Amino acid sequence: xxxxxxxxxxxxxxxxxxxxxxxxxxxxxxxxxxxxxxxxxxxxxxxxxxxxxxxxxxxxxxxxxxxxxxxxxxxxxxxxxxxxxxxxxxxxxxxxxxxxxxxxxxxxxxxxxxxxxxxxxxxxxxxxxxxxxxxxxxxxxxxxxxxxxxxxxxxxxxxxxxxxxxxxxxxxxxxxxxxxxxxxxxxxxxxxxxxxxxxxxxxxxxxxxxxxxxxxxxxxxxxxxxxxxxxxxxxxxxxxxxxxxxxxxxxxxxxxxxxxxxxxxxxxxxxxxxxxxxxxxxxxxxxxxxxxxxxxxxxxxxxxxxxxxxxxxxxxxxxxxxxxxxxxxxxxxxx
Amino acid sequence: xxxxxxxxxxxxxxxxxxxxxxxxxxxxxxxxxxxxxxxxxxxxxxxxxxxxxxxxxxxxxxxxxxxxxxxxxxxxxxxxxxxxxxxxxxxxxxxxxxxxxxxxxxxxxxxxxxxxxxxxxxxxxxxxxxxxxxxxxxxxxxxxxxxxxxxxxxxxxxxxxxxxxxxxxxxxxxxxxxxxxxxxxxxxxxxxxxxxxxxxxxxxxxxxxxxxxxxxxxxxxxxxxxxxxxxxxxxxxxxxxxxxxxxxxxxxxxxxxxxxxxxxxxxxxxxxxxxxxxxxxxxxxxxxxxxxxxxxxxxxxxxxxxxxxxxxxxxxxxxxxxxxxxxxxxxxxxx
Numbered sequence: 001x002x003x004x005x006x007x008x009x010x011x012x013x014x015x016x017x018x019x020x021x022x023x024x025x026x027x028x029x030x031x032x033x034x035x036x037x038x039x040x041x042x043x044x045x046x047x048x049x050x051x052x053x054x055x056x057x058x059x060x061x062x063x064x065x066x067x068x069x070x071x072x073x074x075x076x077x078x079x080x081x082x083x084x085x086x087x088x089x090x091x092x093x094x095x096x097x098x099x100x101x102x103x104x105x106x107x108x109x110x111x112x113x114x115x116x117x118x119x120x121x122x123x124x125x126x127x128x129x130x131x132x133x134x135x136x137x138x139x140x141x142x143x144x145x146x147x148x149x150x151x152x153x154x155x156x157x158x159x160x161x162x163x164x165x166x167x168x169x170x171x172x173x174x175x176x177x178x179x180x181x182x183x184x185x186x187x188x189x190x191x192x193x194x195x196x197x198x199x200x201x202x203x204x205x206x207x208x209x210x211x212x213x214x215x216x217x218x219x220x221x222x223x224x225x226x227x228x229x230x231x232x233x234x235x236x237x238x239x240x241x242x243x244x245x246x247x248x249x250x251x252x253x254x255x256x257x258x259x260x261x262x263x264x265x266x267x268x269x270x271x272x273x274x275x276x277x278x279x280x281x282x283x284x285x286x287x288x289x290x291x292x293x294x295x296x297x298x299x300x301x302x303x304x305x306x307x308x309x310x311x312x313x314x315x316x317x318x319x320x321x322x323x324x325x326x327x328x329x330x331x332x333x334x335x
Numbered sequence: 336x337x338x339x340x341x342x343x344x345x346x347x348x349x350x351x352x353x354x355x356x357x358x359x360x361x362x363x364x365x366x367x368x369x370x371x372x373x374x375x376x377x378x379x380x381x382x383x384x385x386x387x388x389x390x391x392x393x394x395x396x397x398x399x400x401x402x403x404x405x406x407x408x409x410x411x412x413x414x415x416x417x418x419x420x421x422x423x424x425x426x427x428x429x430x431x432x433x434x435x436x437x438x439x440x441x442x443x444x445x446x447x448x449x450x451x452x453x454x455x456x457x458x459x460x461x462x463x464x465x466x467x468x469x470x471x472x473x474x475x476x477x478x479x480x481x482x483x484x485x486x487x488x489x490x491x492x493x494x495x496x497x498x499x500x501x502x503x504x505x506x507x508x509x510x511x512x513x514x515x516x517x518x519x520x521x522x523x524x525x526x527x528x529x530x531x532x533x534x535x536x537x538x539x540x541x542x543x544x545x546x547x548x549x550x551x552x553x554x555x556x557x558x559x560x561x562x563x564x565x566x567x568x569x570x571x572x573x574x575x576x577x578x579x580x581x582x583x584x585x586x587x588x589x590x591x592x593x594x595x596x597x598x599x600x601x602x603x604x605x606x607x608x609x610x611x612x613x614x615x616x617x618x619x620x621x622x623x624x625x626x627x628x629x630x631x632x633x634x635x636x637x638x639x640x641x642x643x644x645x646x647x648x649x650x651x652x653x654x655x656x657x658x659x660x661x662x663x664x665x666x667x668x669x670x
Contacts, residue, residue, distance in 0.1 A: 013670045031383055035574070036492050037421035037558055038387035040484065043378045048366055052373035053430045053479055054466050061468070086372035095388045097432075097477045102670060131389050133396070134670060137472020142432045144388055144479040149375065157371050224372055239370070335348045335437060335469060 008109070008134075009102040016132055019110060020096065023117035027126040029092065039128035041093060047148040050089035054079045058138035066183060069108045071201040072141065073115025079226065080145035081123055081205035082279040086224040088155040088214020089147035091123055091207055096130035099140035112141065123207055153214040160221040160240035160284030166309035167219070167290060169206050169280045169297075171252065172229050173268065174199035176275025177261055186263045192256045203279040209302050210281055218293040221284040228276040230317055230325065236284060237317060246273065246309040248321040273325055284311055343444070343469075344437040351467055354445060355431065358452035362461040364427065374463035376428060382483040385424035389414045393473035401518060404443045406536040407476065408450025414561065415480035416458055416540035417614040421559040423490040423549020424482035426458055426542055431465035434475035447476065458542055488549040495556040495575035495619030501644035502554070502620045502628070504541050506587065507564050508603065509534035511610025512596055521598045527591045538614040544637050545616055553628040556619040563611040565652055565660065571619060572652060581608065581644040583656040608660055619646055 008016060021034050032040040043049045056076040058064055081091045096116065100109060120127060125145075178200030181187040187197060206224075213219040221240055223232045233244055251272050261268040280303070285293055294305050319325045343351060356369050367375040378384045391411040393399055416426045431451065435444060455462060460480075513535030516522040522532060541559075548554040556575055558567045568579055586607050596603040615638070620628055629640050654660045 008670045011670065016670060031486060032385075032422070032489065032491065037418040038385050038424065038480075038482075040383045040385045040422065040424075040486070040489055042383050042486070048375045048377050049384055049481075050367075050373050050375045051428075051430065051479075051481065052464055053432045053477075055432055055434060055468050055475075055477070057434055057468050057470050059471055083372040087367070087375065089373065089375075093386075095386065095479060097388045097390055097479075099390060099392055099434075099475055100670075129387055131477075132670075133390050133392050135392050135473060135475070136394055138470060140390075140434055140470070140475050140477075142388075142390070142466075142475075142477045144386075144430060144432075145373075146384075146386065147373075151366060151375070151377070154367060154375055156367065222372075335343045335346065335351060335435075335467075 006106045007103050008100055008106060011106050013132060020113055020127070020130060023113045024127045030126055030128055033128050034130065041128065043148050046150060048151045049146060050084055050087050050149050051144065051146045052080055052083040053142060053144040054083065055140055055142040057140050064139065069111035070115035070118065073112035074119045074202050076141040076143050077116055077119045078203045078205050078279060080143045081125070081207055082224040084145055084147040085205050085207045085210030086222050086281060087149060088153050088210050088222065089149040090211055091125050091145055091147040093126055093128045093146045095144040096127055097142040098130070098132045099135035100132060101136070101139065102134050104139065149214065155214045155219060155222040157221055157223050157236050157239040160236050160242055160311045162242055162311055162313045163287065164220055164284035164311045165287055165290050165307050166233065166244055166246065166311060167283045167285045167305050167307055168225065168229065169209050169305050170303040171199055172225060172278045172280050173257065173272035173275045175203060175277045176271045177257065180264050180266060181260065184264065186260060190260065193260060196260060200277065203277065205279055206281045206303055208300060209297060212296050212300070213281070213283060213293065216296060218289040219283040219285045223282050225278040225280045225282050226276060228274045229282065230273045232282055233317055236282065243312045243315040244309055244317050245312055246317070246319045248319060250306065250308045252306045269322060270325070273319065341441045342438045343435055343441060346441050348467060355448055355462070355465060358448045359462050365461055365463055368463050369465065376463065378483050381485060383486045384481060385419055385422050385484050386479065386481045387415055387418040388477060388479040389418065390475055390477035392475050399474065404446035405450035405453065408447035409454045409537050411476040411478050412451055412454045413538045413540050413614060415478045416460070416542055417559040419480055419482040420540050420542045420545030421557050421616060422484060423488050423545050423557065424484040425546055426460050426480055426482040428461055428463045428481045429455070430479040431462055432477040433465070433467045434470035435467060436471070436474065437469050439474065484549065490549045490554060490557040492556055492558050492571050492574040495571050495577055495646045497577055497646055497648045498622065499555055499619035499646045500622055500625050500642050501568065501579055501581065501646060502618045502625060502640050502642055503560065503564065504544050504615045504640050505638040506534060507560060507613045507615050508592065508607035508610045510538060510612045511606045512592065515599050515601060516595065519599065521595060525595065528595060531595060535612065538612065540614055541616045541638055543635060544632060547631050547635065548616070548618060548628065551631060553624040554618040554620045558617050560613040560615045560617050561611060563609045564617065565608045567617055568652055571617065578647045578650040579644055579652050580647055581652070581654045583654060585641065585643045587641045604657060605660070608654065
């Protein structure tokens with residue numbers, strides 16, 4: 001990158017806000033968008049607003065070197081849409097709050113905006129507000145997402161019942177494998193690795209899956225897998241006053257997944273149960289409803305689901321075939 | 336502070352979230368609060384949701400040394416409630432997103448939470464969500480505020496008309512004076528300084544004033560003064576396709592204010608027009624409505640208002656008695 005590459009200090013705050021606005025299309029649902037003191041929007045009649053916030057911080061959640069800024073933008077939004085999905089809510093709007101160094105290349109943040117615009121487009125979400133401050137420290141991208149849901153459809157962590165099956169969507173473990181693959185020789189030599197790298201860089205929030213699970217009342221409780229499958233299962237158990245047992249043989253472990261993990265000397269089961277950042281949905285589903293739920297997802301070309309265990313009256317999380325994993329609290333914590 | 340003072344690394348992420356939750360009282364309006372994947376709330380029938388976000392960053396917006404953490408928490412919320420006020424919205428909820436260093440004293444963030452709880456209590460606002468990440472850089476406190484308003488009451492920047500009076504609430508310039516006074520001998524010797532220091536450290540968002548201006552339709556346009564009075568007046572002018580003329584003799588300049596500014600060798604007019612961070616409301620009010628608006632505020636023991644100029648067809652902002660100020664673009668920008 002040449003030294004003449006414009007940095008934020010060259011282009012000014014208001015131009016930076018204009019840059020963000022360029023990526024914001026017209027959305028007839030928005031009453032007041034970017035450009036006033038605050039944004040205004042209507043919540044559909046009979047629905048409640050659902051909201052969450054989560055941030056991506058340089059050198060904690062992403063490295064500026066070796067990662068595409070579009071992916072950073074995509075991911076910052078995805079982790080928030082995933083939280084809305086886990087309530088059964090339909091996403092509608094985001095606010096984007098940025099803390100940026102004065103010497104950051106303008107092209108970098110342009111690409112972050114492009115990544116945000118891509119995921120917004122994919123999920124029919126509009127950016128309605130934001131804020132840009134300078135910082136002497138790492139880049140901080142803080143997103144607030146807002147959606148809506150019928151109150152009676154909201155799926156909480158607390159609704160699981162003993163006997164419900166532990167069901168997870170999609171591809172748990174792929175993100176952790178992708179992260180481990182990044183920059184390794186294995187990734188360069190094996191084009192299968194692309195799917196794992198992509199699962200980490202561009203996680204797909206399970207928005208439609210979450211809404212169907214909520215609207216059809218086929219699930220009793222739901223959470224998204226961000227800390228790690230066992231850790232997030234622990235959150236449901238804690239709120240539902242239950243325990244759970246996981247069947248290692250029921251975990252989705254494809255040949256390619258196991259091969260790539262083995263090449264990296266990683267334990268595939270460990271990746272699935274403790275990898276984190278999957279942004280899959282973990283649900284409590286009555287045994288009789290697992291097949292109907294799978295069919296509903298399949299009809300709409302959505303993620304497959306995996307029936308990997310059972311909620312129990314007995315507290316604690318057990319993995320009978322892997323007592324080492326049962327004993328560990330697991331999951332990523334910041335402090 | 337002793338070396339045994341617990342830091343965030345000692346107490347852990349989940350305890351830190353519990354600490355925040357301790358300050359959150361029961362709010363019957365909240366359907367789902369802290370503790371699930373996202374929060375849920377109802378928007379009153381006939382109202383639209385109004386939302387904004389703004390952050391406070393260590394060494395940009397506040398210094399950790401010499402400032403009370405309670406004040407940092409108060410201020411982080413106040414600047415957001417001020418943006419809602421400037422739309423005419425009633426504030427209801429906040430989300431608190433924090434980026435914190437591992438070696439931060441736990442007592443410091445406890446006090447920030449206490450400051451947030453104080454302003455929440457004062458304005459009947461509840462914390463319904465948040466997020467805590469570690470950072471290797473400065474502390475970032477990012478708040479999203481959510482309120483509501485009847486759609487027909489929303490007061491935008493774009494509604495000013497030529498001939499409307501330029502009206503500002505309360506005490507513009509006090510915050511900038513307070514900032515300049517901080518830590519000086521003048522502040523130590525003069526107990527009158529307290530009010531100016533407080534205007535900076537604990538700004539009062541003009542929530543009730545904004546709601547009355549909006550509900551009574553006595554104002555045509557509104558903005559809060561954060562960048563500086565002239566700069567924010569410029570934002571209304573830009574959106575309303577107008578100019579404005581300010582009458583220096585109509586500015587609120589009390590004896591104590593002028594005295595303290597003079598002791599610091601600061602120009603009092605400059606402080607009022609270009610100081611920034613006032614969190615007062617700046618409005619476009621038809622001449623015949625200025626007195627009725629002042630009366631409505633007085634009846635409710637709210638802030639006084641000052642009739643300081645006029646919106647004009649002629650573009651640009653003029654301060655006839657101070658051509659030096661007219662020429663300057665003014666206002667704080669981050670880049």
